[in-house]
Amino acid sequence: MTATISLEHVSKFYGDTAAINDVSFSLGEGELVALVGHNGAGKTTLIKAILGLLRPTDGKVRVLGEDPVSGNLIVRREVGYLPESVTFHLALTGREVLSFYAKLKRVPADRWRNLFDQVGLAQNAADRTIRTYSKGMRQRLGLAQALLGEPRLLLLDEPTSGLDPALRRSFYDLILDFQKKGTTVLLSSHALSELEERAERVVIINGGNKIADGTLDELRQIACLPTQIRFKPSSESAAHSWFDGPVRWTERKDKFLEASVDHSEKIAVLSAVTSDPAALTSMTVIEPTLDDVYAHFLQRQGRKP
Numbered sequence: 001m002t003a004t005i006s007l008e009h010v011s012k013f014y015g016d017t018a019a020i021n022d023v024s025f026s027l028g029e030g031e032l033v034a035l036v037g038h039n040g041a042g043k044t045t046l047i048k049a050i051l052g053l054l055r056p057t058d059g060k061v062r063v064l065g066e067d068p069v070s071g072n073l074i075v076r077r078e079v080g081y082l083p084e085s086v087t088f089h090l091a092l093t094g095r096e097v098l099s100f101y102a103k104l105k106r107v108p109a110d111r112w113r114n115l116f117d118q119v120g121l122a123q124n125a126a127d128r129t130i131r132t133y134s135k136g137m138r139q140r141l142g143l144a145q146a147l148l149g150e151p152r153l154l155l156l157d158e159p160t161s162g163l164d165p166a167l168r169r170s171f172y173d174l175i176l177d178f179q180k181k182g183t184t185v186l187l188s189s190h191a192l193s194e195l196e197e198r199a200e201r202v203v204i205i206n207g208g209n210k211i212a213d214g215t216l217d218e219l220r221q222i223a224c225l226p227t228q229i230r231f232k233p234s235s236e237s238a239a240h241s242w243f244d245g246p247v248r249w250t251e252r253k254d255k256f257l258e259a260s261v262d263h264s265e266k267i268a269v270l271s272a273v274t275s276d277p278a279a280l281t282s283m284t285v286i287e288p289t290l291d292d293v294y295a296h297f298l299q300r301q302g303r304k305p
């Protein structure tokens with residue numbers, strides 16, 4: 001099956017500066033992948049190469065099997081793009097904006113009505129000018145524009161920056177609905193905690209290079225970051241017996257015992273701790289977060305997280 005996006009050894013140089021350097025990855029139908037990297041890492045350049053807005057210096061980009069710069073431009077109608085800091089003409093109404101983009105994409109102009117509902121914009125906002133829209137409304141309109149024509153590929157550059165937590169949640173709910181219907185989503189963001197539960201896969205770039213690519217669990221294993229296990233024994237005598245074993249337990253406040261356990265030992269330690277449920281009153285398992293994993297890969301590259 002043709003990958004929705006395929007990049008093979010793609011580089012883009014500006015003079016001597018490599019904005020992206022020998023990057024390869026592909027995304028299949030219905031995948032939701034997070035593109036993560038510091039400011040200037042090369043995320044926007046990658047997205048522009050996928051959109052066909054710039055021609056790579058080297059390498060091959062394919063979107064739905066076509067070269068986005070010189071291939072069959074019909075595939076552009078299958079792609080939705082929400083740029084970072086989306087802006088629209090302030091004197092236009094929401095309806096005019098969506099009708100304009102609908103024409104560009106050759107989508108029936110009346111589709112805007114459904115989209116207003118889908119992105120949670122009140123119908124009466126359709127005839128108000130963008131000037132009167134809040135930041136959240138503008139962002140929702142941006143998403144509606146990206147969703148015109150039910151795209152097979154959605155490219156979202158920092159889509160939730162500046163939105164409050166409730167808006168962020170509804171934004172992701174909508175994106176996940178499209179993903180379930182088979183839309184491939186590539187989402188660039190600095191908000192790692194909100195990507196953690198939503199992205200199936202994470203691609204980390206640094207200084208234009210791809211430095212990691214995998215599910216969060218795969219990246220945790222590659223990084224060999226320990227899991228924190230914390231539990232409270234039900235009695236003093238139960239607590240003492242743990243200090244004689246192979247795991248280095250440390251006593252924390254409120255009589256909790258805590259240890260950092262390697263991925264390979266985690267299941268065995270958890271089985272031992274839970275073998276007698278009456279011997280514990282409480283237990284917590286803390287896996288490394290995407291923040292921890294990201295910091296690890298950056299450090300490996302010699303960059304401060």
Ligand SMILES: Nc1ncnc2c1ncn2[C@@H]1O[C@H](COP(=O)(O)OP(=O)(O)OP(=O)(O)O)[C@@H](O)[C@H]1O
Binds near residue numbers: 017020039042
């Ligand atoms: N048109 C350009 N001319 C020269 N250098 C550029 C150009 N576009 C990008 N760069 C450089 O390429 C590198 C990658 O930039 P890019 O905008 O892709 O990063 P980014 O990861 O999207 O950053 P941010 O998170 O700040 O948006 C940076 O060093 C940037 O200065």
